Amino acid sequence: MLTKRIIPCLDIKEGRTVKGVNFVQLRDAGDPVELAKIYSDEGADELVFLDITATVDKRKTLAELVTKVAKAINIPFTVGGGISSVEDVKVLLNAGADKISINSAAVKNPEVINKMAAEFGSQCIVVAIDTRNVDGIDFVHTHGGRKATLLKTQEWAKEVNERGAGEILLTSMDHDGTKSGFANEITAEISSMLSIPVIASGGAGKMVHFKDVFTFGKADAALAASIFHFKEIPIPELKQYLSTDGISIRL
Template sequence: MLTKRIIPCLDIKNGRTVKGTNFVNLRDAGDAVELARIYAKEGADELVFLDITATVEGRKTLLELVNKVAHTINIPFTVGGGISSVADVSALLNAGADKISINSSAVRNPELISELAQEFGSQCIVVAIDTRYVDGKHTVHTHGGRKPTDLETISWAKEVEDRGAGELLLTSMDTDGTKDGFALELTAAISSNAGIPVIASGGAGNMEHFYDVFTTGKADAGLAASIFHFKEIPIPDLKLYLKERDISIRL
């Protein structure tokens, strides 16, 4: 049976992981390669690296980091942040990333999704969607969740799939950093409407939240950062907890 995936997310700046609350107030949570190695060993099903470095120098550091990670872990990993062209993707895949994730650049230029899917195959193209509930409407945001767009989240998710994305990474800005649980209703609405897997992100604070997102939220994978980085929830404990509650989990 296909299992639900537990995915730690590592926000990267200059080769180190950082994570804040609601995407501001960054804190240093450690060496990225070392964290990746620990997570893979502890049973993480996949890793996501989101690069928040904007400088050219920082991008070079990222490629070096990706290559080190590829030589260290034996599970799939996705790299996102600042990707806006076929050349960017090609460089990351060559460095050893298994998948890439795009966000703002897909909103700016939806054709990019189709181009990347055509060039590299849908299986390695993840589209990240940051969403916030504004004036009675789930609204897609870009630039780390700071800039609202005109896009309604559920219809954007459908367009992204139609254009060839292989997976959706849905982050609710309303729940992100709150530790009050994932945005279950929205995740369920998108996941039951989607033919491709949905990774839910934002709001995980305890183990029950993962149970909820896999059942009520109908998510295929659950992603979190700080609760893993600061060892609030050890991955082996989380996976055992879910397995005992009849969630299909790889132990």
């Protein structure tokens, strides 16, 4: 039976993890490879690396990091952040990434989704959508959720599916950082509309939130960062809990 996926997300800046990471067993708290290895050993189903490096010349560091990660771990991983061209994708896939994720670049130039999917196959193209509810309507936001667009989230999700995205990473900017649970309503709405899997992100605070997003939210996977980094919810415990509660999980 196909299982629901648990995906820790690591923020990367100039080849190092940022945001506090609270792992006692880490020798080097800023080493993404070591952290990736721990998560993979703990039973994470996939990993996402989000590069927040601002400058272009530092991006070479990212490709080098991707190769180190690919050599070290035996589960799939996605790389996102600042990717805008077919060439960017090529560099990261050749370095050993399994998938890439695009966000702002796709909003700016939707045709790039078709190009990337045609060149590398839909299976490795994840489109990240940051959504925020404004007066009852869900709008796509870019630039880390700071910039509003006129695109309605539901319509954009449908469009990226049709353009050849292999998965959607849906982040609710309303829920992100609140620890009050995932945005189950919009996640369920998007997931039910699409033929491709939806990864829910934003709002994880308790184990029950994961159960809710897999049931009420109809999500295929759930992503979180700080609750894993700060060991508030250990992955083995979370997976055991979900499995006991009847969610299909890889143990």
